Amino acid sequence: MKKLSTRIWAMILIFLTLTVLFMYVLTNFLYERLYVKDAEQSMIEVGEKLATIYEGGQVTDDFIMQIDNYNMYSEVDIFAVRNPRELSACVPFDIDYKTLIGSDERQQLLKGHAVTKMGYEERFNRQIISVIIPLTDQNRLEGIIYLYFPLAKITELASKEVIFLLGSAAVFLLLIGLGIYKGIGHIMKPLNALQNAAEKMADGNYETRVQVSSKDEIGRLSVTFNKMATAIQQEDEAQRNFLATVSHELRTPISYVKGYGEAIQEGFIPDKEQHETIALIVREANRMEKLTNELLQLSRSANVSEPIMLYPLPLAETIREVVLLTEQQAYKKDITVNVDVSEDIIVNADEEKLKQIFINLIENALRYSNEHTSMQIIAKETGQIATIQIKDHGIGIPADDLPHITERFYRVNKARSRSDGGSGLGLSIVDQLVKLHEGTWQIDSVLGKGTTITIQIPVVEEF
Numbered sequence: 001m002k003k004l005s006t007r008i009w010a011m012i013l014i015f016l017t018l019t020v021l022f023m024y025v026l027t028n029f030l031y032e033r034l035y036v037k038d039a040e041q042s043m044i045e046v047g048e049k050l051a052t053i054y055e056g057g058q059v060t061d062d063f064i065m066q067i068d069n070y071n072m073y074s075e076v077d078i079f080a081v082r083n084p085r086e087l088s089a090c091v092p093f094d095i096d097y098k099t100l101i102g103s104d105e106r107q108q109l110l111k112g113h114a115v116t117k118m119g120y121e122e123r124f125n126r127q128i129i130s131v132i133i134p135l136t137d138q139n140r141l142e143g144i145i146y147l148y149f150p151l152a153k154i155t156e157l158a159s160k161e162v163i164f165l166l167g168s169a170a171v172f173l174l175l176i177g178l179g180i181y182k183g184i185g186h187i188m189k190p191l192n193a194l195q196n197a198a199e200k201m202a203d204g205n206y207e208t209r210v211q212v213s214s215k216d217e218i219g220r221l222s223v224t225f226n227k228m229a230t231a232i233q234q235e236d237e238a239q240r241n242f243l244a245t246v247s248h249e250l251r252t253p254i255s256y257v258k259g260y261g262e263a264i265q266e267g268f269i270p271d272k273e274q275h276e277t278i279a280l281i282v283r284e285a286n287r288m289e290k291l292t293n294e295l296l297q298l299s300r301s302a303n304v305s306e307p308i309m310l311y312p313l314p315l316a317e318t319i320r321e322v323v324l325l326t327e328q329q330a331y332k333k334d335i336t337v338n339v340d341v342s343e344d345i346i347v348n349a350d351e352e353k354l355k356q357i358f359i360n361l362i363e364n365a366l367r368y369s370n371e372h373t374s375m376q377i378i379a380k381e382t383g384q385i386a387t388i389q390i391k392d393h394g395i396g397i398p399a400d401d402l403p404h405i406t407e408r409f410y411r412v413n414k415a416r417s418r419s420d421g422g423s424g425l426g427l428s429i430v431d432q433l434v435k436l437h438e439g440t441w442q443i444d445s446v447l448g449k450g451t452t453i454t455i456q457i458p459v460v461e462e463f
Contacts, residue, residue: 008184013177020169039129043076043147044114047133050078050145054135058082059143067145076149080135082142109134109141126150190218194225206233250291253284308436310348312460315379315386316341318351322358323377326366333371337362341379346460347386349437354457357433360426361390361453368451369394381459388455397445405443406431 050070054063059082067080105115115132130148134141193210200208209229212222260277263269269277319341330337347354365375373393380387397405406427434441437457445451 012180013173016173016176020173024169036129039076039149040116040131043129043131043149044116044133046074046076046078047114047131047145047147051133051135054143056137057142059135076147078145078147080143080145105132106141109144110136110139112136187218190214190222194222197225197229201229201232206236250288253288256284257281257288308350308353310350310437312346313349313351313354314343315345315347315388316343318349318354319358319377319379319388322355322362325359326362329363329366330375333366333369335366335369335371336374337377338374339377341377341388342381345379345381345386347457348460349457353433353436357430357437357455358390360430361455364426365390365392365394365451365453368392384459384461385456386459388457390453390455391450393450396447396449397443397451398447402443402445 050067053066059080064080064082067078071078108115109132112134114134117130117132119128119130120126128148128150130146133145133147135143135145190210190213197208197210206229209226210222212219212226260269260281264274264277316339319339323337323339327337362375362377369375369392375393376389376391378389378391430441434455434457439455439457441453441455443451443453
């Protein structure tokens with residue numbers, strides 16, 4: 001397989017060769033065209049001036065001698081002929097009289113018009129241009145003045161220089177070809193580096209980077225490649241961390257379920273403790289189920305390729321249903337949930353996914369709220385946006401943890417989160433679901449005092 005640089009070099013070299021050949025052919029054509037026209041016009045002018053010497057009647061020897069004398073100093077061969085049929089005896093090549101002066105040409109000569117001819121002279125192997133000037137008197141063709149000149153080609157006019165010209169063209173093409181080859185090699189160098197880097201990336205070496213040596217298109221391509229490589233490396237690291245964290249999260253409940261299940265099976269657990277042990281197994285199984293469901297939800301949200309179907313949905317009713325689903329958790333901690341949501345707010349949302357947002361946020365708020373406190377859920381409409389706030393009076397979130405709170409498996413209090421079943425995925429799911437609703441959200445928290453979550457979702461436009 002030929003390299004791209006070789007193909008480009010060959011293509012440019014071919015174009016240059018064709019250009020040189022074309023210019024040579026064009027120059028040769030134009031030169032011959034102009035040369036022939038100029039010689040023809042010059043001979044006609046000379047012949048017509050010489051014809052003015054003719055005074056009529058029979059062509060005299062004196063007239064012929066005058067023409068011969070002029071021929072001695074002329075660049076073209078000139079002679080006068082009394083009888084045009086004698087022409088073949090005067091010119092240095094065989095010529096057919098009938099072909100030279102046919103009926104049409106004879107009529108032109110009788111009218112006083114010059115006749116131009118071109119013939120091939122075998123002796124010199126070249127074309128000859130000739131001009132016939134009529135000598136007429138009383139509608140009789142008394143004689144002619146014949147002028148002829150060898151039509152030389154450029155190669156003949158510059159026979160000594162043609163080898164030099166061709167040699168110079170060859171050297172020129174060689175030097176240009178070498179320069180182009182070097183130039184293309186310089187241009188292709190960063191592209192070759194990109195190719196090598198891409199091959200390393202394909203083999204899994206995500207730390208590969210290319211050097212940016214210019215600000216042109218290739219330089220920008222190198223910058224883009226480096227950005228892509230960085231993104232892939234970060235994604236790979238995130239995936240590795242994600243898989244390691246999932247494995248770690250599942251290892252603990254699986255070890256509990258396996259260990260206590262085998263203990264019950266082997267009869268190591270007394271009957272009076274089996275109920276408590278089974279409850280622990282059920283709790284760990286619920287943790288695995290919840291983790292699996294959250295992972296599935298997170299995967300589905302991340303892989304959505306098309307916008308979800310949003311339709312008008314009463315916000316107050318949705319929030320009340322979620323509060324009802326979480327009231328048992330609030331009851332256990334004696335937390336009062338106050339809801340202040342206008343019945344007129346209609347949002348554009350997917351009911352199932354909107355409920356998932358509020359379930360995750362309310363359960364999270366209840367989980368980290370102190371006992372015997374309260375929680376407020378407030379919603380109001382501003383313009384075309386519904387603003388929902390969920391305020392709790394819990395342990396709060398440290399300022400250093402806030403930027404990372406939506407990362408997968410991130411926990412503020414890792415020991416407590418694992419003990420009460422938290423997986424660290426809830427806020428990641430919320431983040432993706434809010435984006436699917438074309439909304440925004442933020443978390444404000446003060447350590448030891450509580451957290452306020454603000455969500456903004458578009459409402460249905462009024463017509």
